[in-house]
Amino acid sequence: MHIHIMPIHETNDKGLYLKEDASVEFGMIQFIQQEKELVVFVGMNKAKISLEDVRFLGGVCRKSLHKMKAATVSIDFLALASYATHLELGQIVSGFMEGWYLAAYQFLFYKQAEHRNELIVQWADERWKVYDREARIRANAVNVARDLCNEPANKLTPTSYAEKIKQLFYETDVTVQVMEGDALNEVDFPGIYAVSKGSNEQAKLVVLTLARDVAKDKIALVGKGVTFDSGGTNVKAGSDIGEMKMDMGGSAAVVGAMKLLADSAIPAHVVAILPLVENVADGNAFLPSDVLTYRNGLHVEVGNTDAEGRLILADGLLYAQSLGAKTMIDIATLTGSIGSALGLKAAGVFSNHEADLWHYKQLGEQTGDYIWPMPVYDDYLYYLKSDCADVNNMSRSSFGGAITAALFLKQFIKHDLKWVHIDMANTVRPWREQGYYVAGASGFGVRLLVEMIKTEIRQ
Numbered sequence: 131m132h133i134h135i136m137p138i139h140e141t142n143d144k145g146l147y148l149k150e151d152a153s154v155e156f157g158m159i160q161f162i163q164q165e166k167e168l169v170v171f172v173g174m175n176k177a178k179i180s181l182e183d184v185r186f187l188g189g190v191c192r193k194s195l196h197k198m199k200a201a202t203v204s205i206d207f208l209a210l211a212s213y214a215t216h217l218e219l220g221q222i223v224s225g226f227m228e229g230w231y232l233a234a235y236q237f238l239f240y241k242q243a244e245h246r247n248e249l250i251v252q253w254a255d256e257r258w259k260v261y262d263r264e265a266r267i268r269a270n271a272v273n274v275a276r277d278l279c280n281e282p283a284n285k286l287t288p289t290s291y292a293e294k295i296k297q298l299f300y301e302t303d304v305t306v307q308v309m310e311g312d313a314l315n316e317v318d319f320p321g322i323y324a325v326s327k328g329s330n331e332q333a334k335l336v337v338l339t340l341a342r343d344v345a346k347d348k349i350a351l352v353g354k355g356v357t358f359d360s361g362g363t364n365v366k367a368g369s370d371i372g373e374m375k376m377d378m379g380g381s382a383a384v385v386g387a388m389k390l391l392a393d394s395a396i397p398a399h400v401v402a403i404l405p406l407v408e409n410v411a412d413g414n415a416f417l418p419s420d421v422l423t424y425r426n427g428l429h430v431e432v433g434n435t436d437a438e439g440r441l442i443l444a445d446g447l448l449y450a451q452s453l454g455a456k457t458m459i460d461i462a463t464l465t466g467s468i469g470s471a472l473g474l475k476a477a478g479v480f481s482n483h484e485a486d487l488w489h490y491k492q493l494g495e496q497t498g499d500y501i502w503p504m505p506v507y508d509d510y511l512y513y514l515k516s517d518c519a520d521v522n523n524m525s526r527s528s529f530g531g532a533i534t535a536a537l538f539l540k541q542f543i544k545h546d547l548k549w550v551h552i553d554m555a556n557t558v559r560p561w562r563e564q565g566y567y568v569a570g571a572s573g574f575g576v577r578l579l580v581e582m583i584k585t586e587i588r589q
Contacts, residue, residue, distance in 0.1 A: 135191055136206040137213055138171040157187060157565070159194045170194065179214035181225045182498045188229025189566025195249060196234070204252045220261045227251075227265035232566035232573075235273050237280040267393045272573035274298065275379075275386035279558060279571030283358040283375040288326075288406035291357060291378070292334040295385060295404070302392040303342060309335040319449075320422040321441035322405050324432070328362060328415025329408040335449070338388050338402035346399045349586050350455035351388070351579060352446035354439045354462030355381030355406040362435030363411050363418060376571060377439070379558035380462035381406065383575030390580050398583055403450050405442040409435070421519050424448060428541060431516040433524030439464050440523055440535055444542045451544060457586055460539065461552040461575050467531030468504075469556030476500040477554040477574065480536040482543065490550070490582060499578035501552060506536050514538060550582070 138160075158173035172187055187210075195203060210226065211219050234249075253259060278286065278294070286294075292308045299306050314333050316323045326333035336355075359377040360366060366374065381404045388402050420432040422441065425448050430441070439462050450458050468478045479490050479501040487503035494501040513525040513534050521541055525534035536551045543549040557574040560567035 134167055134204050134206065135170045135172060137174040137187075137210050156183070157190045159190060161194075161198070168198075168200075174210075174213045179217070181217060181221055181496055184210070184214065184217070184222055184225035185229035185232070185498060186565035188226035189233035190229075190564075191226075192230045192233040192249070192566075200249060202250045202252060204254060207254075207258065223258045223261035224264045224268075227262050228268050229566040231266060231269035232272060233568065235269075235276060235568055237277065237570050240282070268390060268577060271386045271390035271393065272576045274389050275382040275573040275576050276571045278382040278385060279376045279379050279573075281375070283408075286357050286375070286378070287331045288334045288355070288357055288408060289332060291355065291381075291406050292336050295336050295338070298385070298389060299338065299392060303340055304388055304392045305339045305341075307337040307339075309337065317423075318425055319405075319445045320424055320430075321438075321443075321445040322407060324416040324420065324422055325356075325362070325409050325435075325438045325442055326407040328411045330412075331357070331408040333408075334404075334406040335446075336402075336404040336406060338385075338400075338404070340388065340391055340398055340400045343397040343399050346397070346587060347456040348454050349398070349400045349583055350447075350450035350453070350458045351384045351400060351402040351583075352443060352450055352458060352460040353381035353384035353402070353404050354378065354443055354460075354464065355404045356439060356442070357406060357408050358410065359436070359438065360410045362409050362438060363415055364434050364436040365411065366436065376558045377409075377463050378406070379554060379571070379574070380460070380464075380552075382571070383461050383554070383573075383579060386573060386576035387579035387583070390576060391583070394580075396580070396584060396587070398587060400583060401450065401453055401455060403446040405446050407438075407442055409438045411435075424542065425452075426542060428521065429516075429519040431519035431522045433516075433522040437523045437535070440538050443539055447539065447542045447549070451547065455547075457548040457550075458543065459550045459552070459579065459582060461554055461579065463555040463558050464553045465532045465535050465555055467533075467535075468553040471504070471532060472502050472556065474556045474559075474561035476502045477552055477557045478502060478504040478532050478536075480504050480506050480533075480551040480553070482506065482540060482549050486550075489585065490578075493581040493585065494578055497577035497581055499574050499576075500557075501578065504536070504553075505533060506540055507533060508537070510534050510537055552578075 160171040356377040359374040516522040560572040
């Protein structure tokens with residue numbers, strides 16, 4: 131079956147161009163048989179088409195054709211470009227195909243008799259293939275993060291996770307170092323050491339380095355990698371605790387971003403720090419009231435073992451600074467509070483350089499990884515007071531939990547360094563399975579992190 135995809139503003143119930151007052155809802159698909167060819171009309175009824183809209187349309191088309199069991203397709207990119215005149219043709223081709231490939235994603239490793247329906251795209255212009263290659267690279271990187279998050283907890287342990295990362299970056303420009311055992315001791319990595327004590331799974335600290343341009347300041351990415359979070363001694367009581375297999379979504383975003391950097395020609399100098407642990411409780415588990423002493427001398431009282439992510443991120447941020455990073459970006463499924471504040475579509479972004487936050491918001495809109503600027507009020511340190519230590523890992527207030535979590539992390543940053551924190555707890559899954567989003571993990575953060583790195587490189 132050969133199918134031709136083209137955009138359309140106006141149509142009647144037979145799919146033909148008609149009256150001026152007729153309209154087609156944005157993203158709506160209509161199939162029309164014209165002689166021996168099936169034409170797919172894609173609704174374009176929107177005042178201004180953004181790059182994310184183009185990706186959305188690519189995903190909608192791919193899903194519709196999957197249901198049709200189509201085999202071959204051609205796409206009228208020139209017609210699409212006539213509706214998005216502010217975008218370059220290359221952006222349109224790459225964006226549409228990125229959505230196309232992302233919508234084709236399926237997690238089938240543990241399903242029998244499942245079939246991946248392949249679609250062959252016939253190119254009207256061979257020069258467009260370079261943009262298709264860009265789309266594949268970006269989609270593949272996002273799908274790496276999706277795969278990691280979708281893995282069940284018994285399959286993605288800290289040990290198997292570290293092995294997957296080594297395999298992923300084998301024979302690339304990214305070097306992989308795995309720290310474990312005695313190297314992750316109570317003195318140098320007290321957070322990782324404490325959180326992992328209750329599990330039979332040995333903690334790992336994976337360090338990825340891409341040093342294409344060492345003349346540039348080193349940028350650090352730090353991703354929370356809790357492969358399963360039971361809450362520890364403060365055990366979670368929710369019925370959907372199985373979702374906690376995705377509590378490593380921040381680390382998955384970092385791995386995907388490093389994959390995208392590795393497969394691109396971006397002249398970056400980046401180190402990625404991934405603390406990988408499992409937070410469960412046995413007789414050796416760390417306890418509320420424990421006091422941890424970090425390498426910067428800060429004493430932390432454990433107010434809640436279910437606030438473990440910030441404890442291991444603190445280790446990661448301090449280690450990144452010891453490696454000479456001037457800018458640190460951490461990303462984590464950190465708090466449920468951020469979902470209460472922003473809903474399920476946008477993650478929260480915090481920084482000690484607040485002037486940059488609105489630019490990051492724009493990057494989120496361009497990439498489809500939506501974020502919204504959030505404050506870090508130093509006054510709220512009042513809520514993190516401890517009777518026996520410098521700071522508590524849990525706020526005494528039930529309000530502003532995402533802010534106090536960010537503020538906790540800020541205590542581990544030297545004043546002259548740049549720090550950005552992304553709380554993606556509400557976006558690890560898509561808020562709706564529409565456009566190029568499918569069931570399972572969203573792959574949030576991969577494209578955003580790379581664009582943030584590109585911004586830092588240009589400064």
